[in-house]
Amino acid sequence: MSPNNQFKDFNEDSIIKFLQQKFSSSTAKALVGIGDDTAVIKTGKSYLLLTKDLLIENTHFIFKVHPPYLLGRKCLNVNLSDIAAMGGKPNYCLIGLGLSNKVDWAWLQEFFAGVESATREFGLELVGGDLSRSSTVMISVTIVGKSKYPVLRSGAKPGDLIYVSGHLGEAAWGLKLLKKGYSLGKNKEIDYFIHRFLDPSPNLKLGQQLVRQNFISAMIDLSDGLSTDLRRLCQVSHCGAELWVDQLPSSPLVRKFTSRPRDLTLHGGEDYHLLFTVPASREAVFTRWQKKNKYQLFCCGRIIEKNEIYLVWPTGRREVLRPRGFRHFA
Numbered sequence: 001m002s003p004n005n006q007f008k009d010f011n012e013d014s015i016i017k018f019l020q021q022k023f024s025s026s027t028a029k030a031l032v033g034i035g036d037d038t039a040v041i042k043t044g045k046s047y048l049l050l051t052k053d054l055l056i057e058n059t060h061f062i063f064k065v066h067p068p069y070l071l072g073r074k075c076l077n078v079n080l081s082d083i084a085a086m087g088g089k090p091n092y093c094l095i096g097l098g099l100s101n102k103v104d105w106a107w108l109q110e111f112f113a114g115v116e117s118a119t120r121e122f123g124l125e126l127v128g129g130d131l132s133r134s135s136t137v138m139i140s141v142t143i144v145g146k147s148k149y150p151v152l153r154s155g156a157k158p159g160d161l162i163y164v165s166g167h168l169g170e171a172a173w174g175l176k177l178l179k180k181g182y183s184l185g186k187n188k189e190i191d192y193f194i195h196r197f198l199d200p201s202p203n204l205k206l207g208q209q210l211v212r213q214n215f216i217s218a219m220i221d222l223s224d225g226l227s228t229d230l231r232r233l234c235q236v237s238h239c240g241a242e243l244w245v246d247q248l249p250s251s252p253l254v255r256k257f258t259s260r261p262r263d264l265t266l267h268g269g270e271d272y273h274l275l276f277t278v279p280a281s282r283e284a285v286f287t288r289w290q291k292k293n294k295y296q297l298f299c300c301g302r303i304i305e306k307n308e309i310y311l312v313w314p315t316g317r318r319e320v321l322r323p324r325g326f327r328h329f330a
Contacts (some may be wrong), residue, residue, distance in 0.1 A: 036179065056137075072111040074198065075141050076093060161277065167262060
């Protein structure tokens, strides 16, 4: 990235690459620094997990549309999803707020009621933060967690199977409904989709169990879309992938309402499910465990050697999959 590049030319991945080169970790204790779901720091017999997310008005949420209670929950839950992708347990959080003149006391009370709800549900303790005035509402959350055996994005190997922990495209469809003027409380099905966008749930328990059982080789949470996040995992694992079109985890409910569910499945984002890889040698025992614990997990592809992502049809047709998920600087 050159100093002459304009802001419109930036993207999250190019900035992260620049920062990795400039601030590469130089200590033995920092197992992972910039570029994974969390930083991973060795502390005695376990690992400290550190993660941060920003939610910016008009980029990640619309002030008039997103109820403050659900926004309070979401700002924590999207961070908790990063902890889940490491198989970790969250412990502490800090929240920084930039508040515009649109914010009143009632909004602030509702926002922190949502924060409190999430901290109680997931065993977090709010221990600090910062407040400032801002032209738009900005939310910065840091979460500290721990894990005995963190799993990274970089462990996938050719032959590993690709799994996703739930149906994709539902949150993106909920956002489309909000943009069309729909709101909560009018229709049960519409409410379901809108809630999937406004109040995502992190897969903490599943992430912890996958790591504890030693089933998986790599994992990432799906925040920016399958096409984008799978490519990120493959890049750091120095491999590629094929996704099987007839086994993509498209939501049956989304298929009822749109003629192009595959686009939402591949590129929608905001689902916060886990994408993980299972070595072929662990497939049989993993499948038995999955059935025993009644998890609905979808096998939708395989890791390959060639450094590219392909869609593969049952006929054998192959097509390169370009990332078209959420872009933070679009």
